[in-house]
Amino acid sequence: MENNCFQPEIECADLKTLRKVQSDRLVSMVKRCYEKIPFYHQKFDEMGIKPEYIKSIDDLSKLPFTYKTDLRDTYPFGLFAVPKEELIRVHASSGTTGKQTVVGYTKYDIEIWSDSVARAIAAAGGTKEDLVHVAYGYGLFTGGLGIHYGAERLGATALPVSSGNTARQIQIFQDYESDILCCTPSYAAYLGETCRDMGIDTKELPLRAGIFGAEAWSEGMRENIEKLLNIKAYDIYGLSEIAGPGVAYECCEQNGMHVCEDYFYPEIIDSDTGEVLPDGQQGELVFTCIAKEALPLVRYRTKDICSLSHEKCSCGRTLVKMMKPQGRTDDMLVIRGVNVFPSQIEYVLTKLGMEPNYLIVVDRVNNHDTLEVQVEMTANTFSDSVKVINKLESKIASELKTTLNIAAKVVLVEPKTLARSEGKAKRVLDNRKL
Amino acid sequence: MLIKQLSVFIENKPGRMSEITETLCKNRIDIRALSIADTTDYGILRLIVNKPEEALEALKQDGITVSLTNVIAIAIPDVTGGLDKAVKALSSQGIEIEYMYAFLNPKSQSAFVILRVEDNEKAIASLQAGGIEILKSEDIYAI
Numbered sequence: 414m415e416n417n418c419f420q421p422e423i424e425c426a427d428l429k430t431l432r433k434v435q436s437d438r439l440v441s442m443v444k445r446c447y448e449k450i451p452f453y454h455q456k457f458d459e460m461g462i463k464p465e466y467i468k469s470i471d472d473l474s475k476l477p478f479t480y481k482t483d484l485r486d487t488y489p490f491g492l493f494a495v496p497k498e499e500l501i502r503v504h505a506s507s508g509t510t511g512k513q514t515v516v517g518y519t520k521y522d523i524e525i526w527s528d529s530v531a532r533a534i535a536a537a538g539g540t541k542e543d544l545v546h547v548a549y550g551y552g553l554f555t556g557g558l559g560i561h562y563g564a565e566r567l568g569a570t571a572l573p574v575s576s577g578n579t580a581r582q583i584q585i586f587q588d589y590e591s592d593i594l595c596c597t598p599s600y601a602a603y604l605g606e607t608c609r610d611m612g613i614d615t616k617e618l619p620l621r622a623g624i625f626g627a628e629a630w631s632e633g634m635r636e637n638i639e640k641l642l643n644i645k646a647y648d649i650y651g652l653s654e655i656a657g658p659g660v661a662y663e664c665c666e667q668n669g670m671h672v673c674e675d676y677f678y679p680e681i682i683d684s685d686t687g688e689v690l691p692d693g694q695q696g697e698l699v700f701t702c703i704a705k706e707a708l709p710l711v712r713y714r715t716k717d718i719c720s721l722s723h724e725k726c727s728c729g730r731t732l733v734k735m736m737k738p739q740g741r742t743d744d745m746l747v748i749r750g751v752n753v754f755p756s757q758i759e760y761v762l763t764k765l766g767m768e769p770n771y772l773i774v775v776d777r778v779n780n781h782d783t784l785e786v787q788v789e790m791t792a793n794t795f796s797d798s799v800k801v802i803n804k805l806e807s808k809i810a811s812e813l814k815t816t817l818n819i820a821a822k823v824v825l826v827e828p829k830t831l832a833r834s835e836g837k838a839k840r841v842l843d844n845r846k847l
Numbered sequence: 848m849l850i851k852q853l854s855v856f857i858e859n860k861p862g863r864m865s866e867i868t869e870t871l872c873k874n875r876i877d878i879r880a881l882s883i884a885d886t887t888d889y890g891i892l893r894l895i896v897n898k899p900e901e902a903l904e905a906l907k908q909d910g911i912t913v914s915l916t917n918v919i920a921i922a923i924p925d926v927t928g929g930l931d932k933a934v935k936a937l938s939s940q941g942i943e944i945e946y947m948y949a950f951l952n953p954k955s956q957s958a959f960v961i962l963r964v965e966d967n968e969k970a971i972a973s974l975q976a977g978g979i980e981i982l983k984s985e986d987i988y989a990i
Contacts, residue, residue: 797852797893803886826889827912829910
């Protein structure tokens with residue numbers, strides 16, 4: 414069986430069935446929000462919305478958006494729709510950009526989240542026979558426990574290694590014969606590099622697939638991880654506000670992630686006007702947790718920029734696909750009217766085999782936006798000949814032009830002069846006075 | 848027959864050059880000759896020193912982008928037409944010079960010229976056929 418569906422009845426459902434499920438769930442959710450959450454009660458009243466106005470999923474756009482700040486303003490439990498005795502779990506976001514946001518789950522919420530993760534593991538080829546090696550951190554962060562419960566739900570064997578202690582991770586690969594690795598893509602790459610440095614031939618390891626998420630990664634990074642660990646690398650998407658990892662997941666196509674839209678209904682909107690955009694158009698991803706009990710967020714603004722596709726997928730799933738997020742509304746640049754994301758520049762550099770250490774400098778000269786990309790020269794790209802270096806510069810420039818659709822001036826700078834990618838590296842310098 | 852040249856990447860910013868000279872000084876490395884190729888954004892400093900391998904390590908240690916390049920060094924008599932003879936020996940064989948720079952040897956009556964070409968072996972053969980003296984690394988490092 415090629416498509417490896419955990420729940421084929423819904424993953425491959427026809428559109429009519431799916432819309433019916435979504436509509437029923439939305440109607441009931443809106444009612445619960447209005448009755449149980451004072452925040453939504455007040456908001457709906459202000460907008461003159463009565464729960465009975467919402468009759469199907471097509472009425473979704475009548476509802477207001479929910480923002481991360483709404484979760485912060487009602488910290489910690491203000492948006493919960495259930496009393497404490499119904500909660501069975503609480504997770505929280507890291508809170509790097511301010512106060513933490515706290516999310517709660519009922520027994521049913523954990524079940525649907527586990528279903529979602531089980532779908533993701535199955536789509537990556539996982540079965541009951543497999544050892545799922547969870548190297549995400551366990552704790553308030555949703556990564557570890559989320560994948561863990563999904564693996565168990567599938568009937569596979571969860572291996573709760575948690576993050577860190579790289580040597581032990583590799584020892585477990587060898588001794589326990591882990592089949593599927595789940596962690597962040599950067600840690601996967603690090604594990605692969607460490608194997609290489611230790612002289613371990615990853616072709617000898619039984620490990621055959623990896624499910625990586627919780628941070629942005631490029632196609633170049635995927636190729637790198639697949640080569641280093643000799644596996645197939647699958648993307649998984651999620652955020653704690655909606656559930657955690659598993660909100661969307663890649664299938665054998667490795668081209669876009671199927672959204673568990675029977676639980677988490679996605680929309681793409683214009684982040685300025687709030688208008689819903691059609692298939693294929695890039696915009697901000699918004700989710701409505703139509704099935705959740707504890708934290709049924711309405712049209713939650715993820716700030717992630719991507720597009721949706723309802724095109725038929727060769728895996729047989731009919732669940733809508735979201736393309737890999739191109740960036741976030743907070744780091745998107747508009748240069749000469751074109752949207753530019755730092756991740757696109759990273760993509761070009763890794764594709765050319767260079768380190769993704771760069772700085773984007775935007776300026777406005779005579780009413781014309783200028784884009785300069787500073788790239789660190791590395792030992793393996795350096796040459797004593799100006800001709801060779803100029804050729805490298807023009808190669809980067811032409812690749813950037815192809816990817817960004819606007820011209821960029823490439824400036825090579827000395828190594829280690831740009832901030833490293835650890836922590837919050839500053840990647841953009843916008844000198845325009847608008 | 849080949850001389851090791853250090854090639855260093857330098858951004859066009861104040862103070863960059865002194866970082867390099869400081870590292871060389873600290874490691875007691877003597878410069879025999881140098882040349883800079885400059886563009887609007889960066890330059891490539893080319894150095895001939897007495898201890899190229901040591902200099903390479905020291906510069907790398909200090910985080911400087913540096914590589915070793917094999918170049919040819921020739922001696923030409925300090926007389927009119929000296930350089931012309933050498934250059935003709937190459938051009939007659941269709942050999943392109945990527946870059947070159949020269950310096951006088953205080954201990955002899957000749958000028959030393961560093962040549963960077965695509966094919967070192969072919970260039971050496973052509974120069975020798977044209978009666979040009981090819982220098983050994985000891986000749987240069989020990990000046």
